[in-house]
Each structure stands twice: as C-alpha cells, then as structure tokens.
Amino acid sequence: MMGYILLILGIALFVGGHWFKRLAPAKRAAMGDKGKGLVALLMLAGLVLMVIGYRNAGFVNVWVPPAFMTHIANLLVLIGFWFFALSSIPGTLSAKVRHKQLTGVKSWAVAHLLVNGDLASILLFGAMLAWAVVSVILINRAEPTWTRPANASVKNDVIAFVVGAVIYGIVAAIHTWLGYYPFPM
Structure with missing residues (x-):
C-alpha cells in the first residue's frame, strides 16, 4: 500500500510542478528566479517518489x-x-x-x-x-x-x-x- 501512496504522491508533485506555471502564472511569476529552483526540486522529488513507489507497489x-x-x-x-x-x-x-x-x-x-x-x-x-x-x-x-x-x-x-x-x-x-x-x- 505504501508503494501506491508514494507513487501517487510522486505523480502529483511531478505533474503539479509542471503545471504550476500554466495554472497559476501570477503566483509562479511572483516567486521569481528562486521559484524555479523550488519547482524543479518538487518535480525531482516527484520523480524520485514515482520510481520508489512504482518499485514498491504490490x-x-x-x-x-x-x-x-x-x-x-x-x-x-x-x-x-x-x-x-x-x-x-x-x-x-x-x-x-x-x-x-x-x-x-x-x-x-x-x-x-x-x-x-x-x-x-x-x-x-x-x-x-x-x-x-x-x-x-x-x-x-x-x-x-x-x-x-x-x-x-x-x-x-x-x-x-x-x-x-x-x-x-x-x-x-x-x-x-x-x-x-x-x-x-
């Protein structure tokens, strides 16, 4: 069960990070250049969680x-x-x-x-x-x-x-x- 939770959380972080700029452009722009690093980190964390979750999903x-x-x-x-x-x-x-x-x-x-x-x-x-x-x-x-x-x-x-x-x-x-x-x- 934990594998599926991590997989779904990873998908949410990866997709959310990618769509943040498209769905909330004003919020993303307000974050400036520092926001790029944070969003990239969230997407990377999502990717890692997807791999771990997928490998551990029953x-x-x-x-x-x-x-x-x-x-x-x-x-x-x-x-x-x-x-x-x-x-x-x-x-x-x-x-x-x-x-x-x-x-x-x-x-x-x-x-x-x-x-x-x-x-x-x-x-x-x-x-x-x-x-x-x-x-x-x-x-x-x-x-x-x-x-x-x-x-x-x-x-x-x-x-x-x-x-x-x-x-x-x-x-x-x-x-x-x-x-x-x-x-x-």
Missing part, C-alpha cells in the same frame, strides 16, 4: 497483454526517443510537430501501457500520458501561435534518429540490468 494484475504487443511497444519507445532527440536537433519532422518532447512522452507512455497490465503501471504510465496530453492543451491555449524551426533538414532527422536509437539502446540495457528484458525471443 503487483495487482488488471489485464494480461498479448505477447505481440512487445514489438509494437519497442517501436513506440524508439519513436519516443527520436522525438526527444528532434527537440534538440531540428529536422524536417521537428518542423511539423510542435511538442516534440511531449509527443515522445506520449509515445513512451502508450508503449508501456500496451505491455504492462498491472495496476502500478497503469497508474504511472496512464498518468504520464494524461499529463502529456493535458500539457499540450495548456500550452496551446496559452501560446496559440508557434514559429516553426528554420533550417530543418532530412540529415538532421537521420542524426536525431541515430541519437534516439543510441539512447534507446542504453535504456534497454538498463532495463535488462534491472531484470526487465525488453526484447521478445
């Missing part, structure tokens, strides 16, 4: 994912890392997608929901998916116009894909080290 099976979903999930995680890389490396795709990091989080979260049918996973990855979707809505309402990145190139799309693939490989190795082998036989 296993409650909700559904059993079919084995073939692993392939789809791996592809979605790779796409998620590619979008994260595109947020720093302006390719032609990054000129078409406004919220590259949030799109990456959505792809990553859906991937994990496809292959994890336990309650803790549904809470964690479902919350991250909901956070990313609502964040896009909040940002688009606050800042309806978007200037597309200039000088986008296909070459940068390829570079971003390679960076995403390397990060994917590192994360897959970490998952394997932790006992969660991400590749089916």
Whole structure:
C-alpha cells in the first residue's frame, strides 16, 4: 500500500510542478528566479517518489497483454526517443510537430501501457500520458501561435534518429540490468 501512496504522491508533485506555471502564472511569476529552483526540486522529488513507489507497489494484475504487443511497444519507445532527440536537433519532422518532447512522452507512455497490465503501471504510465496530453492543451491555449524551426533538414532527422536509437539502446540495457528484458525471443 505504501508503494501506491508514494507513487501517487510522486505523480502529483511531478505533474503539479509542471503545471504550476500554466495554472497559476501570477503566483509562479511572483516567486521569481528562486521559484524555479523550488519547482524543479518538487518535480525531482516527484520523480524520485514515482520510481520508489512504482518499485514498491504490490503487483495487482488488471489485464494480461498479448505477447505481440512487445514489438509494437519497442517501436513506440524508439519513436519516443527520436522525438526527444528532434527537440534538440531540428529536422524536417521537428518542423511539423510542435511538442516534440511531449509527443515522445506520449509515445513512451502508450508503449508501456500496451505491455504492462498491472495496476502500478497503469497508474504511472496512464498518468504520464494524461499529463502529456493535458500539457499540450495548456500550452496551446496559452501560446496559440508557434514559429516553426528554420533550417530543418532530412540529415538532421537521420542524426536525431541515430541519437534516439543510441539512447534507446542504453535504456534497454538498463532495463535488462534491472531484470526487465525488453526484447521478445
């Protein structure tokens, strides 16, 4: 039970920290630069609590994912890392997608929901998916116009894909080290 409490508290801190600026801009602005550190600390504490809570949450099976979903999930995680890389490396795709990091989080979260049918996973990855979707809505309402990145190139799309693939490989190795082998036989 304590694992679930920590998981939910972590989600609340992480999401609340991210949305504070969007939902209470005057309060956030009144905090000045010192507020950035406090909000970042709350989000970091939320992330740590999510990891601890998730790792300690008792296993409650909700559904059993079919084995073939692993392939789809791996592809979605790779796409998620590619979008994260595109947020720093302006390719032609990054000129078409406004919220590259949030799109990456959505792809990553859906991937994990496809292959994890336990309650803790549904809470964690479902919350991250909901956070990313609502964040896009909040940002688009606050800042309806978007200037597309200039000088986008296909070459940068390829570079971003390679960076995403390397990060994917590192994360897959970490998952394997932790006992969660991400590749089916």
